[in-house]
Amino acid sequence: MLAFLARRLLTLALTAWLATLAVFAVLEAIPGDPALVMLGTGAQPEAVAALRHQMGLDRPWPLRYAGWVGGMLHGDFGTSLTYARPVAGLVADRLAITLPLAALALVLSAGIAVPLGLFAAGRQGRAGDWAVMAFGQMGIAVPGFWFAILLILLFSVRLGWFSAGGFPGWEAGAGPALKALLLPAVALALPEAAILARITRTAALDTLREEYVRTAVAKGLPRRVVLRCHVLPNALIPVATILGLQFSFLVAGAVVVENVFTLPGLGRLLYQAIGQHDLIVVQSVVVLLAVTVVAVNALVDIACAAIDPRPRVTA
Amino acid sequence: MTRLKRLPVSLLLGGLLTALVVGAALLSLVWTPFPAEQVRVVARLRPPGPVHWLGTDHFGRDALSMILVGARNSLAVGAAAVALGALLGVPLGLAASAWGRWGDEAVARLGDLLFAFPAVLTAILLTAALGAGAVNVVLALGLFNAAVFARVARGAALAVWRRDFVRAALALGRGPLSVTLVHVLPNIAGVVIVQGTVLFAVAVLNEAALSYLGLGIQPPSPSWGKMLGDAQTFLFTAPLQAIFPGAAIAVTVLGLNLLGDGLRDVLDPRHRSAGLL
Numbered sequence: 372m373l374a375f376l377a378r379r380l381l382t383l384a385l386t387a388w389l390a391t392l393a394v395f396a397v398l399e400a401i402p403g404d405p406a407l408v409m410l411g412t413g414a415q416p417e418a419v420a421a422l423r424h425q426m427g428l429d430r431p432w433p434l435r436y437a438g439w440v441g442g443m444l445h446g447d448f449g450t451s452l453t454y455a456r457p458v459a460g461l462v463a464d465r466l467a468i469t470l471p472l473a474a475l476a477l478v479l480s481a482g483i484a485v486p487l488g489l490f491a492a493g494r495q496g497r498a499g500d501w502a503v504m505a506f507g508q509m510g511i512a513v514p515g516f517w518f519a520i521l522l523i524l525l526f527s528v529r530l531g532w533f534s535a536g537g538f539p540g541w542e543a544g545a546g547p548a549l550k551a552l553l554l555p556a557v558a559l560a561l562p563e564a565a566i567l568a569r570i571t572r573t574a575a576l577d578t579l580r581e582e583y584v585r586t587a588v589a590k591g592l593p594r595r596v597v598l599r600c601h602v603l604p605n606a607l608i609p610v611a612t613i614l615g616l617q618f619s620f621l622v623a624g625a626v627v628v629e630n631v632f633t634l635p636g637l638g639r640l641l642y643q644a645i646g647q648h649d650l651i652v653v654q655s656v657v658v659l660l661a662v663t664v665v666a667v668n669a670l671v672d673i674a675c676a677a678i679d680p681r682p683r684v685t686a
Numbered sequence: 687m688t689r690l691k692r693l694p695v696s697l698l699l700g701g702l703l704t705a706l707v708v709g710a711a712l713l714s715l716v717w718t719p720f721p722a723e724q725v726r727v728v729a730r731l732r733p734p735g736p737v738h739w740l741g742t743d744h745f746g747r748d749a750l751s752m753i754l755v756g757a758r759n760s761l762a763v764g765a766a767a768v769a770l771g772a773l774l775g776v777p778l779g780l781a782a783s784a785w786g787r788w789g790d791e792a793v794a795r796l797g798d799l800l801f802a803f804p805a806v807l808t809a810i811l812l813t814a815a816l817g818a819g820a821v822n823v824v825l826a827l828g829l830f831n832a833a834v835f836a837r838v839a840r841g842a843a844l845a846v847w848r849r850d851f852v853r854a855a856l857a858l859g860r861g862p863l864s865v866t867l868v869h870v871l872p873n874i875a876g877v878v879i880v881q882g883t884v885l886f887a888v889a890v891l892n893e894a895a896l897s898y899l900g901l902g903i904q905p906p907s908p909s910w911g912k913m914l915g916d917a918q919t920f921l922f923t924a925p926l927q928a929i930f931p932g933a934a935i936a937v938t939v940l941g942l943n944l945l946g947d948g949l950r951d952v953l954d955p956r957h958r959s960a961g962l963l
Binding site for chain 2: 382385386389390393394397398400401402508509511512513514515516517520521523524528535619620622623626627630631641642644645648650653657660661662664665668
């Protein structure tokens with residue numbers, strides 16, 4: 372297990388380093404002067420020179436790269452040009468919306484998908500199975516942001532139950548804040564739930580064919596108990612792996628869904644930073660998200676290896 | 687007819703839906719009810735009716751015409767992203783399977799790196815650096831696809847390398863390149879085609895999301911995602927405009943996914959799924 376852990380952590384560090392290099396290289400490739408791009412062509416030459424100095428553009432790239440990565444390792448992500456605030460503080464503020472949103476979406480999708488997948492597996496080939504699988508196909512085909520717009524159309528425009536967007540802030544109390552996050556979380560959860568329901572069904576069907584399940588059925592255990600005590604725990608390993616892999620889809624989905632609902636989260640920060648040519652924010656947030664995706668996948672791998680010895684052996 | 691009956695339902699239904707979308711895209715090359723980019727402010731936000739079958743948008747552009755041309759744009763970006771991904775990824779996967787441990791390791795690490803950047807994130811990064819546009823979307827989606835193609839091609843190719851006829855070819859003195867081209871590539875083509883269909887669907891979804899954000903296909907060229915973005919502003923006055931483009935995306939993605947599932951059933955019987963789904 373220790374060797375597996377060391378190997379996985381080494382891969383994680385290597386990938387994270389490559390990710391910083393890739394982001395840095397892309398922004399290095401900007402045609403023209405990044406300071407001029409950020410300030411606009413009408414900017415004062417002194418302002419451009421000052422920004423060039425602040426961004427370290429007057430230094431050679433290896434020094435600049437080392438300074439950037441070194442800063443990030445110490446929690447210094449640079450200063451946003453638009454907000455005139457450290458990026459780390461901005462990100463922390465926005466995470467107060469994005470993290471609960473992602474968590475809510477994750478809970479919703481797992482809460483819908485796992486029971487649905489188990490239900491379908493228990494009724495393979497029958498109407499219930501078909502209904503769940505049809506839900507799966509539709510959920511994957513419907514774009515999350517369109518589903519979000521449809522939710523707004525129904526619950527905000529027609530029924531008036533929810534506001535069509537915006538966030539009251541956690542100061543307004545947990546109730547109104549969570550209410551503002553509910554529709555976005557549902558929109559974010561649907562495609563995840565659709566994929567997850569299919570995976571859970573497949574994993575449960577595979578487990579159902581195992582001999583210990585046949586034994587459990589043969590000794591007369593009720594179907595519900597077999598599904599809950601024997602099938603579910605074993606089917607959860609592939610489900611957890613996919614849940615980890617889906618984290619990157621969740622990140623991408625959050626960028627889009629936050630914009631549909633004008634939620635001031637990390638995704639909206641990133642999106643607005645493009646319009647504002649705030650390259651420092653774009654660079655730092657993209658790296659942060661990419662490294663988080665890599666880290667989550669590594670954690671899932673390690674967690675799965677801790678539960679189930681098989682991947683450790685094959686690795 | 688009996689042969690047709692033996693084909694999986696998903697293949698037939700997926701093929702039908704995909705043919706419908708491809709047909710719409712081809713039709714838009716020769717005919718649309720109105721020019722898709724024609725602005726007529728007097729006819730703005732019309733509901734569906736005998737003149738404008740699906741209504742008009744806030745510039746008075748005909749929604750049906752825009753959806754038809756949008757099909758063309760969406761399929762073009764999707765096809766280009768899949769082609770780019772396959773052209774980069776398949777040779778990489780084949781090389782990794784032929785080169786042994788180090789090649790394998792390099793491709794695995796490259797895959798990890800590309801998977802760290804969801805396509806939307808790459809597109810945002812590229813847009814920040816190079817500006818918005820369809821080319822950057824193709825690049826961003828293509829790079830992500832390349833990582834998937836490389837993994838799939840490598841996995842499938844490794845299995846072929848262990849087969850007897852490949853060993854026989856090697857024993858007869860054929861080089862690795864020749865064996866790869868003559869024996870390995872044709873045997874992994876099915877898996878690659880299935881993967882391509884699925885990635886095509888993902889590319890259509892991602893292109894729509896990016897165009898919705900204004901990072902994809904640029905106006906005045908119509909795109910389904912941008913149409914939905916515009917429609918959202920007028921949800922109170924013209925709610926139906928937020929329905930049709932989304933339905934077009936869903937039908938396209940559903941068609942491609944079903945087609946992929948059906949092709950997998952036909953080309954790779956080990957993964958036979960349950961009936962339609």
